[in-house]
Every structure is written in C-alpha cells, then in structure tokens.
Amino acid sequence: MDYCKYHPIEAATYHCTDCSIYTCDSCINDGKNQRYEGGRCFTCGEELDCQGARNTAIPFWRRLPESFRYPLDSNAIILIIAISIVSAIVISLPFGFILAVAVEGAFIKYCFTCLNDTSDGNFNVPKIERAYKGAISIALMMIGLVICAFSIVFLIEKLINPAIANFVAVLMVISTPAVVIVYAITDDLKTAVNPISILRLMLNVGLSYGLLLGFILLMVGSVNVINQFIGENISFLSGVIQSMVTNYYLVVLFHMMGYMIFQYQAELGFSARVDSDVLREKRNDIDVLKSRIDVTIKEGDYEEVALIFEKAIKNFPKEKYFFEQYFQFLMAVDLKQKQSEWMKDFIPKYFDFLIKNNLQNKMPTSYKFVINKNKEYQFNSAELKLKVAKACFKKGEARLVAHILKDLHKQHPKFDGLSEAYLLMADALDTLPKMKQKADKYRQFSKVLNK
Numbered sequence: 302m303d304y305c306k307y308h309p310i311e312a313a314t315y316h317c318t319d320c321s322i323y324t325c326d327s328c329i330n331d332g333k334n335q336r337y338e339g340g341r342c343f344t345c346g347e348e349l350d351c352q353g354a355r356n357t358a359i360p361f362w363r364r365l366p367e368s369f370r371y372p373l374d375s376n377a378i379i380l381i382i383a384i385s386i387v388s389a390i391v392i393s394l395p396f397g398f399i400l401a402v403a404v405e406g407a408f409i410k411y412c413f414t415c416l417n418d419t420s421d422g423n424f425n426v427p428k429i430e431r432a433y434k435g436a437i438s439i440a441l442m443m444i445g446l447v448i449c450a451f452s453i454v455f456l457i458e459k460l461i462n463p464a465i466a467n468f469v470a471v472l473m474v475i476s477t478p479a480v481v482i483v484y485a486i487t488d489d490l491k492t493a494v495n496p497i498s499i500l501r502l503m504l505n506v507g508l509s510y511g512l513l514l515g516f517i518l519l520m521v522g523s524v525n526v527i528n529q530f531i532g533e534n535i536s537f538l539s540g541v542i543q544s545m546v547t548n549y550y551l552v553v554l555f556h557m558m559g560y561m562i563f564q565y566q567a568e569l570g571f572s573a574r575v576d577s578d579v580l581r582e583k584r585n586d587i588d589v590l591k592s593r594i595d596v597t598i599k600e601g602d603y604e605e606v607a608l609i610f611e612k613a614i615k616n617f618p619k620e621k622y623f624f625e626q627y628f629q630f631l632m633a634v635d636l637k638q639k640q641s642e643w644m645k646d647f648i649p650k651y652f653d654f655l656i657k658n659n660l661q662n663k664m665p666t667s668y669k670f671v672i673n674k675n676k677e678y679q680f681n682s683a684e685l686k687l688k689v690a691k692a693c694f695k696k697g698e699a700r701l702v703a704h705i706l707k708d709l710h711k712q713h714p715k716f717d718g719l720s721e722a723y724l725l726m727a728d729a730l731d732t733l734p735k736m737k738q739k740a741d742k743y744r745q746f747s748k749v750l751n752k
Contacts, residue, residue, distance in 0.1 A: 303352070307599045315349040317342040324349070328596050332589040343596045361560045362512055367424075368560070371415075372552040374426035381552070384408045385544035389537055406444040407433075408548055412555035416485050419559025420566075442490060446480070478513055479503055482558050506565050513557060520550040587617060594626070603634050607643050614650065624654045632670045644675060649685060656688055664692035668701055680705075683713035687722050694729055702729035710746075720750040 303313040305325035313323030320342055329340030329349055340349050361368070372381065384404060391400035414432035418425070450473050458466035479502045484493035492498050503510050524546055584592075590613045597606045610627035617623060628651050631644055648671060655663055668689060671678050680686045686705050693701040706726045710719055724747040730740035 307596055314352050315340060316352055317345065317347060317349050319345045319347045323352070327592050330589055330593065331584055332586055343593050344600065359564075361509065361557055361564055364560070368553055368557050371424070371426060371556045372549050376428050377411075377415075377426045377552055380408070380411055380429050381545055381548045384548055385541050388544045389540035392540060402444055402447075405548075406441065408551070409443045412551050413485070415552055416481070416555040416559035416562075419556050420485060420562035422563060424560075442484075446494075475514060478517070478554075478558055479510070481555075482562060485559070486562060506561060509561060509565070513561065516557065517554060520554065524550070587613075587620060587622075590617075591622065598630070603630075603636055604639060606630060607636065607639070611647075614647075621654075621658065624651055627651070628667065628670075632674055641675065644671070644678065645681075648678070649680060649682060652680075652685060652689055661688075661692040662696065664689050665696045665698045665701055668693065668705070672704065679712070683709065683716040683718065683722075686713075687718050687725070690722065690725055690729075694725060697732075699729040699732045702726060703733075710750075720747045723747040723750065 303316070303323040305311040305313050305328055306322045307328045308325050311325040311327075314326050315324045315329050316322070317324070322342075322344075324342075328343070330343050330346075331340035341347060342349055372378065384407070388401045388404050391404060392398065394400060411427070411429070411432040414427045418427050454466050454470045454473070457469055476499050479499040480493045483495075483498050483502055484490060487493065487498075524543060590609065594606060594609050594613075597609060607627075607630070610623060610630065613620070613623040614627065627647060631640075631647065636643060652664065652667070655661060655667070680689070686709065690702045690705045693699075693705065702725065706722050709716065709722050709726075713719070716722070723743045727740040727743035727747065730736040730743065
C-alpha cells in the first residue's frame, strides 16, 4: 500500500511519475481552472496518474454487513418481490420453465447494473428504470451461457463419462464468477469465456476469489435449508419465498463481485474512485492555494511559500486564513536576507487586517511575536502605531505601548495625533513602577502639542 508523501498516514490516491511521489486528494492541484480532469503535481506541474481505490478500498470480506444490507433498498426490494411472484406464477403455465428462466434473465440485467455501479465506486442501489434502459443483451447472454453449460455437461455425461461430466460441471461452477467479472470489465463474451482470462483473474485476485466461492456455497446452502423448512405442501408460497431469497442473494453476490473489481482494480487494469461529490468536485482556488502552501512548506522551499502567500493575500484580501497563516509562517521560519523584506511588507498589512476585522484583541500577542522576531522592527505609519498602542493599552500591555510610541515625535514630527499618542503614553507609564515623573513629562508635552 502506498501513502501520501505529505500525509504519511493517508492512503495515496495519485502518483506523479516525474517526481516519483504519491499524494492524497488534498495534495494535488485540481482547481476548477484545470482543463485536465484529474489533477497536477504542485512541484512539477505534470498530470498525475489516478490510483483509483487501490490504496483505499476496504477488503470485501470486511464489509460483509454492508453487502448484505445492500439489497435492502426500496428499488431492489420491490423488484425482488415482483420478479419472485411473477416467476412463481409463470412456472405453472405451459412452457413455464422457459418463461421462468426468461423472467430470471431479466432480473440478471438488474444485477449486472448493480455490479457495474459498484465497480465504478457507486455503492447505492440503482433505480429500476435505469437498469432497463437500452438493450437486454446481457440477460439473453446469461440465459444462453446457462443453456450452453447445461448442454455441454449433458453431452459429456451421455457421450463420454459421467465422472468427467461432474468434473466439468464443478469447473464451470468455479469459473462462473470469473466469467461474470471479466465480462463486466471487458464487455466481450469471447474474452470472458477464455480460460486464460479466467485463470489470470483468479490468480490476480488470489485468496479473495476462494472466499467469494465460499460465500456462494453458503448462499446456495441457505436456500436449500429454506426449501426443506418450507416443504412442498404450499407450492406457490414456497416458490415465491425461495425465489425471493435466491434473488436477494443474487443482488448481494453481484454487488460483491462489483466490489471485488473495485478493490482489485489495479490488478485487473481497471480504475475507479468512491462515488463522492466531495472527491469528484474540483476545489476552488482558495482551497487549492491552501494545499499548495502545505505541500511547499513540507518541501522546505520557504521563499516559494512566501511568494505564494503574497499572491494569495493579493488575490483574496478578505480571506482570514492566509493572513493568519502567513503571519505564523514568518514568525516561525528564518528567510535570512529576505526575512526583513517580507516582514516589512506584510506586517503592516496584517495589523491593518486585524483592525478592519475587529480583531484588535489579537494585536498585543501578535506584536510580541514581531518584536521577539526582530527587536528593531518599527511600523512606518504613525497612524498604525497609535492604533496598535491603543489595543495594547486596552489589554494592559503598558510596556508594549511604551515600546511602540517611544520617540514618536522624532520619527513622525508632522503626525497630527502626537498629542493623543503621548497622552496615551503617559497613561501607560502611570501603570509601571517608578515611571510617575516620566508620565508627567509626557502629559506636559501633550499639552504643549495641543496649543
């Protein structure tokens, strides 16, 4: 089993042959602007190979409860009951056996639809009307195969040897699921009955095929038990019940065979995904950018990450996620020569974003991170300094207020809010020990500036 390079506990759903890496659904470029139906690699930009469900499918024997609940849907139940009643009725008519076979053949058409849907990753029971759109060639083919099989066994028994006939009959029973599965994959009868194709499928599936045969035997045995329990006294009711049980098991069996194709799709040259709107729907640009950032961080290309964040903030100026994550990223990494450049450009934008979104309560903590990262950092805007200082004062961070407003008149001599700023500075210093005289000086300076 292969796992995503960037999420080691997630099963891989895509493979990049150029980079020789496996990824999961969240680590691919599958934006709505992509023309390619699948996804592209964030690193090299090449199209990815879908792994289908080879790494995510649960073994069919571990989902037996789901398989046996599968026919318990109104569509399947209605059809099972209807077919069973009709079969019990027509069997008593002239040529009743032929009519009953024809009715069951029609039901096989529905079972094949269940198989095909399951193999494509759609685990919902198909609607009756959808199953009978188009030709009924599958039903006729299955009837023909059954007749041919019985005819071959009968001829071998009469013309050659009964023991050989029994041996051939056993081989046919064992091969029947493989014939159905191969036909479902190839849609070609010649390939389906080809012994080489049948043997190849059995070898590829391995022990699971034996387990499937075991379940078939259990199903057949349970039908016989029901037959013995009911007896032959109430023939019509007995026929309906037996037919209902048999048809129920047929739906379960074809669903299991479809899931076997789904589970072993890589070995069988088939590709399918779980039928889910969440998985199939292409993501919007924001979600794709989030994934690209995550992948690029894990690749260690931090300068590229900064460029992606800059692009994201430019294109989505109202998206809180990019502002928060970019700030945390800059505080966590060392971009060496470009660190101060990125901070100088982004930090004011970040604090402006906090103000616009009424998130001033986050300013004191954020400013602490900034000065811990760069003790010399200063906002270029006097207006922004005052706004951040007010937020810090409100949170009781007097030392931060003093740090922000220190020498404000020297740095911004023409700032109209100097008087207000130094009055705030004085109030902050009042809360600090041994700063009373300094606070009074700032108040006096504030009065002078007001004149």
